[in-house]
Amino acid sequence: MIELYQLEQLTAFKRYGTLSKAADELHMSQPTLTRSMQKLESEFGVPLFRRSKNRLEFNENGLLAAEYAQRVLDQAQNMLDGVRTFDRASHTISIGSCAPMPLITTVQNAALLYPDMTISSECKDCEPLIEGLKTRLYQIIILPYKPDDKSFTFIESGSESLFFALPPAHRFADRDGLYMKEMDGENMLLYADIGFWRSLPEQMMPHSRFLVQNERFAFEELINSSILPCFVSDLSIQRDGKPADRVIIPVLDQEASVTYYTVCLRNTLPKVQKLFLI
Amino acid sequence: MIELYQLEQLTAFKRYGTLSKAADELHMSQPTLTRSMQKLESEFGVPLFRRSKNRLEFNENGLLAAEYAQRVLDQAQNMLDGVRTFDRASHTISIGSCAPMPLITTVQNAALLYPDMTISSECKDCEPLIEGLKTRLYQIIILPYKPDDKSFTFIESGSESLFFALPPAHRFADRDGLYMKEMDGENMLLYADIGFWRSLPEQMMPHSRFLVQNERFAFEELINSSILPCFVSDLSIQRDGKPADRVIIPVLDQEASVTYYTVCLRNTLPKVQKLFLI
């Protein structure tokens, strides 16, 4: 029977033009390749080459065969990739979240409940999350609102509320609560990786400038060494503590408090059931 | 590397359900198949089977792999078929003709001029011939008129004229020529395999009944043992002689005399050039 290694050799000959060069590239001796091509030719049952005394080249059959061969090889590679990718996916729980904080506990839970699975996670906007859930890019997504798609199932999985972290000398430092509108115009430090929260300040405080920090370290250093206000949340305080030398004032806008929902496809529920039984 | 024979084995296992049966079908021992599948699995790098103590079955990876494998095998088979068909086509001159008589000499010429080629030929109506020439089903066609397609090239290649073959006692036996209309209403013997000629008598002599003979032998026997008139042509006379005991009267209608044209695609001309240099 014709075998893939022969097709590999055939396409190598097409690429390199001579048996010698092809044999080099294939890490084999040139006589071996000669014999292998003779055998292939006899298995096709039709001539594939034009032979001069010291020159071998494709005839039209051979050119056609080499094209076909490439397609067969591509498909074989495609098979390997496909099966390996499928296997990897079946050992991976992919979680997408609208914000980093609720992701942390969900990833922890998933790792504990499914110790043999690889947990992959990322933050995205809500629309791509929902798209990704439908296309099975994610098995689980975390949204800041109840999804209304009938093919989804979900549980409430926590909440997060924003606070202003003000320097003690700030004019609003003694308030019990603040609307963002009241802070509009004040420049603030802002940590970049906050998911869907990112759009809220810019929307509600159009006159403020936000000093966006991509590095967590830079963000925390600047809190310590400046008197700029910034945002924190109950979850971030729970995780990292209160920033030193800041007064914590609740943000009163209703948009500043959300309930998170852990969502999956009904179809996929069995695979991640344990996460819904907490 | 993964090889086709392993994929063949994989799909056999899918078809037959157990290694034993698959091994039988593949004419190999069952331990051999066990080992081969183990090797395949290790080459995929992911588990393909669920193993009980005395039962082997696909897991989801394996099912997917078997589907992919079938596609690879199909494509490999497709490659073989494609190349072999291409090779055969390149050694074949396929000739289509509107009538059998001009085909004979053309096929003879082709066989002489291209002794290494296989000559295949058939009779069809003019429209399918032209279609077939365009789609390269034929390299050459023979038409009873000049083609007007710009992509065709052609030469005149003979002519054929019809005659009535009447019994000597026929009322028209002494005529120098006859129009078909004059014979309308008389029953006639008709040989079936006459190509485009077939439609002419029925069209011009609607009141006649034609006793169509599919067998050449039956046709000739009936000429000898009856007094029914029939058609012959100059070419048929040249080939088979005049029918015994018949008077040959020219058919005067203009449709009863045609000039034949040998036609090929301009593109394909080099392949059949010699036939156009006669």
Added chain:
DNA sequence: AGACCTTACGGCCGGCGTAACAATA
């Protein structure tokens, strides 16, 4: 007992590299 899968063992075929030869540029 029969069907099935796996492991162990030894034979052998076929693909491999080396060497030698022939032709070409």
Added chain:
DNA sequence: TATTGTTACGCCGGCCGTAAGGTCT
């Protein structure tokens, strides 16, 4: 002389079949 393709020869790895062992119905 350097490069290329083909043929001859002998080695050896890997695939094969047989045999044996274990499990399940």
